[in-house]
Amino acid sequence: MRHIEALQNEDIEIQLLIEAIFLKYGYDFRGYSRAHMKRRIMRRLTISGIDSISEMQRLVIYDREFFEKLLGDFSINVTEMFRDPSFYKAFRKEVVPVLQTYPFIKVWHAGCSTGEEVYSMAILLKEEGLYERSQIYATDFNEEVLQKAKEGIYPIEAIKEYTYNYQHAGGKAAFADYYVAKYDSAILEPSLKKKVIFADHNLVTDGVFGEMNVVICRNVLIYFDKELQNKVVGLFHESLCNGGFLCLGSKESLRFNKYVDNFDPVIENEKVYRKKFGC
Amino acid sequence: MKYEAIVIGASTGGMNALKVVLSALPKKFSVPVLVVQHLSPRSDSYLVEYLSKACKVMVKEADEKEKALPGYVYIAPPNYHLLVEKDRCLALSTEERVNYARPSVDVLFESAADAYGRSLIGIILTGANYDGSKGLRRIKQCGGLAIVQDPCSAEADAMPKAAIQAVNVDYVITLDKIAPLLNKLTEEIGE
Incomplete structure (x- = not known):
């Protein structure tokens, strides 16, 4: 025993x-x-x-x-393009109309891992006509994955699944428009990188990223204890402008978080929240 | 002996097996039940609804950071591992598949063994692979109780067989005997 x-x-x-x-x-x-x-x-x-x-x-x-x-x-680097397609679909429907009213859009993708979900958002913004006036900041504490994210080259065998996801995420074109196949790799279209800045940032020890319209942090908070979750959501709250959107993973929530009252749930199932005005 | 939680692992044929076991538990069952059933990563909440309809205990999908409470059955969400923390709160993880599975029975069982020690009951039901054997061994090492569905009564016998081979199990019993045994084991509280 x-x-x-x-x-x-x-x-x-x-x-x-x-x-x-x-x-x-x-x-x-x-x-x-x-x-x-x-x-x-x-x-x-x-x-x-x-x-x-x-x-x-x-x-x-x-x-x-x-x-x-x-x-x-x-660091858990299990990710895919358009992971949880229903999230992207809901984002198009509920968040994009609000973003369309802004002259300039700042998106922070915190814990971006190898970048698949960053480029997914770039594609979405492109198809919604928002990409040219957007700036995406994609951060991670792991320099190795950040390097992979910058390259934007993914194994070709993943493309089948990504295509399925893209189609179920409300994609408006053909997914093949966004990559070039070369040997065992799919090389993403270079324009998808144009509006993305990759940077080293540690959610636990580093500070605020200012005046964001959207913060995307999916399947990162689940690895933190309650106290650290409070701290990091506080960081997001401070980084968001009034009415800014916070997008968490589909199994994450603010239910047990100190800042729960500072956000309104926008899309309950997809865990999209909006920072309340003036708090 | 006071048991404080039950963990169940099931794969092929698990929908029916879980229904048989869980529907025979009383509404105010005295310990939380945590379940990993292998599912397609793209499946919806059908399993939770299906079991909810059949059961007197409350059946819900496990939320991260919620406390495991008596009277509830928590089902691991598709495509996430389910773990238990030392404070008996639930945790989810998207880390790589274990035994080709996410959720994996081993992941739940090993973390639950750490959290509950000797006050844990682990159960392996029907399945066509060997997930859960390692976890059940850990439960035994930590002083918990190991129950395996009799392979003869299982829709797929590989998983129970693998568990029996890997672990010195306490009970090998047919499906219909499991719930009565659980009721008996958990009723002994305070005696």
Whole structure:
């Protein structure tokens, strides 16, 4: 029988590891979901054949390369173009008409990972005639994925699914118009990058991104504990202009958040909120 | 022994099996039930509606950060892993598939074992793969109770068979016997 003590020891080791990462590199995972962190740490432990989390802690401190690997494990980069097509469809219907009344549109895509969802939004804005007066800021703390996002090159075998998603997301053209196939890759149309600025930004430790009309942050908050969720939604609230839109993942919500009363739900099912005026 | 939660994993044939088990629980069932049923990533909320209609306990899709409460059955949403935190709040994750599945039974069982320790009951029902074996082993290691549907009574026997092979399980019983056993195990509270 696995003793309660063994479990408690593991918890102490995990806490110390996370603390070591913060002290050594400044990356702060202390407010991340602990169940999630444990899974990621245990996964790396198994892959690397390391004996214990304490041994991993030593490696993290003395071996930057190992740390970089672990850092990659901590960010979840499962994404796809037009992921949750119904979100994009609803965005076209409910949010676009409001955006059409603005002379200039600023969109912040926080936690953009490898960029698939950023380019999806670029396509949507293009088809709605808003792209030329938009600026998309796409940020992530993981430099490796940010580099991939900048390239905008995706494996060709994903295109079938992306095309399905695009069609169900209310796409107005043919998805093939937006990429060129080359060997095993689909290279996205260069104009989709024209209005996108990719930048390194850490939601936990970095500050406000000013006067946004739309903040998109999907499937990022689920990895944070309640306290950190409060902090980050506070950051979004401060970054949004009055009446600005906050778009969360379809299984995320502001229900348990401190700022719930500062937003109006716009599309309940798709978790699109609007910052209330004057608060 | 006071049990505080039940986790159930099911795959092929699980819709019917879950209905048989969950519909036989009383309205005020004394512990929360957390369920992973393998589903297509694009499926809708049909499973929740289907079970809701059949059950006396409340059946809902698991929301992230909500507390697991008695009298409720929480179903993992399609395309998300379901986990339990130490404070018994639910968590969701979009991390890669485990055993080709998202949600994965192992992910739920392993995190629930950490959260509930020896006061957890784990159940493997019908299925055509081996997801859940590792998780059930962890539940046993942490002192919890392991129940597996008798492979002979399962629509697909691979998942229960794999679990029986991997774990020294406490009960191998037919589908119709599971709910009565759960009622008995959870009634013993305070005795």
